[in-house]
Amino acid sequence: MNQYIELENRFGAHNYKPLPLVLSRAKGCHVWDTDGNRYLDMMSAYSAVSHGHAHPRILKVVQKQAAQLSVVSRAFYSDNLGAFLQKACEVTGMERALPMNSGAEAVETSLKAARKWAYQVKGVAPDKAEIISCHGNFHGRTLAVLTMSTEEQYRADYGPFLPGFRNIEFGDADALRSAIRPNTAAFIVEPIQGEGGIIIPPDGYLAECAEICRQQNILLIFDEIQTGLGRTGQLLACDHDDVRPDGLILGKALGGGLYPISLFLSRSEIMDCFKPGDHGSTFGGNALAAAIGLEALTVIEEEELVENSRRMGEHFINGLRGINSSLISDIRGKGLFIGVEIDPAKATARSVCEQLMKHGVLSKETHETVVRFAPPLIISKEDIDQALDAIETTLSELTG
Numbered sequence: 001m002n003q004y005i006e007l008e009n010r011f012g013a014h015n016y017k018p019l020p021l022v023l024s025r026a027k028g029c030h031v032w033d034t035d036g037n038r039y040l041d042m043m044s045a046y047s048a049v050s051h052g053h054a055h056p057r058i059l060k061v062v063q064k065q066a067a068q069l070s071v072v073s074r075a076f077y078s079d080n081l082g083a084f085l086q087k088a089c090e091v092t093g094m095e096r097a098l099p100m101n102s103g104a105e106a107v108e109t110s111l112k113a114a115r116k117w118a119y120q121v122k123g124v125a126p127d128k129a130e131i132i133s134c135h136g137n138f139h140g141r142t143l144a145v146l147t148m149s150t151e152e153q154y155r156a157d158y159g160p161f162l163p164g165f166r167n168i169e170f171g172d173a174d175a176l177r178s179a180i181r182p183n184t185a186a187f188i189v190e191p192i193q194g195e196g197g198i199i200i201p202p203d204g205y206l207a208e209c210a211e212i213c214r215q216q217n218i219l220l221i222f223d224e225i226q227t228g229l230g231r232t233g234q235l236l237a238c239d240h241d242d243v244r245p246d247g248l249i250l251g252k253a254l255g256g257g258l259y260p261i262s263l264f265l266s267r268s269e270i271m272d273c274f275k276p277g278d279h280g281s282t283f284g285g286n287a288l289a290a291a292i293g294l295e296a297l298t299v300i301e302e303e304e305l306v307e308n309s310r311r312m313g314e315h316f317i318n319g320l321r322g323i324n325s326s327l328i329s330d331i332r333g334k335g336l337f338i339g340v341e342i343d344p345a346k347a348t349a350r351s352v353c354e355q356l357m358k359h360g361v362l363s364k365e366t367h368e369t370v371v372r373f374a375p376p377l378i379i380s381k382e383d384i385d386q387a388l389d390a391i392e393t394t395l396s397e398l399t400g
């Protein structure tokens, strides 16, 4: 495996620090390394592989559509983009959708939409619009998005950042209330902070934010790139609070594990602020993406992945709570979006992930202390039980 690692290290940028494992094949919930060892994938590419690897229905659509029509750019119509956008609007209860590729691009789109709306509809003075985000957020890696980040490493030596942003505490509706100014355009928030460490806000927080935003005439934007499409045991994480945002961002699982696809969805009043030429993307919404996105959404419904996420998530979290280990200081999660907090005095999350890998289970730490478990939503009870055994063994080995 070393030759592949060396080659990547020699010719690649060193902006990641992968676990020392070289993968060459994947199917369903499993991946294989170049030596033929099999691993259970318990992080599914940060939820991009919620359908499992190489889902047969989505794979079939890729093969058929790729041969028929893929990239023509939005200079022309294609015969399947409308159906994809319609489906996305219908399942999320939104009115319009704008397709992009990566999650960060869809977040950028939401910020641009919020600013346009502030000037054209709300009547904020030119160049004065403000956007509120939360401490500990993760919305991607582009410069505008990093302006919102409070993570020192993500921001270091990338300044200067954009004006017109302010941060508040996550999970505190009063903080939102007091941060709003007459020129505030929008509040953008993850319903559960993923990269931040699977941080779940108090019950009713999202509903209270929605009420505040409605009263104060500011847009509420949910970044559901990681929490959306069944990850938390509801189609959208905001369904737990029974609220609808003004703007919604999807990505990751929307690509069915096979293609980068993201969407910014909103009410018509907001989306109509974009006029031809105002915004775009060469690959965004291409025919291959549209076919895959439509199938990804259809498979989630027809294979009842949301239901499985809820049931398997409960089984998994109960199993974790049954593990008696002094290394665990907290277990939290919803559906199959679960964080295990490791006591930093006893071990690092990274060391847990490295040891778990030796027992055939792949996971990824977020920050120094949280091991994140977010397996494909198709996962079976047997696979979860195998993961639980490996986790228990790992923790007892690390306890020494």
Ligand SMILES: *Cc1c(COP(=O)(O)O)cnc(C)c1O
Residues within 6 Å of the ligand: 046, 101, 102, 103, 104, 105, 107, 138, 139, 140, 141, 190, 194, 195, 223, 224, 225, 226, 227, 251, 252
């Ligand atoms: C992953 C993620 C993003 C960024 O998506 P990319 O496709 O990596 O650009 C944005 N927001 C959230 C909540 C994410 O989890």
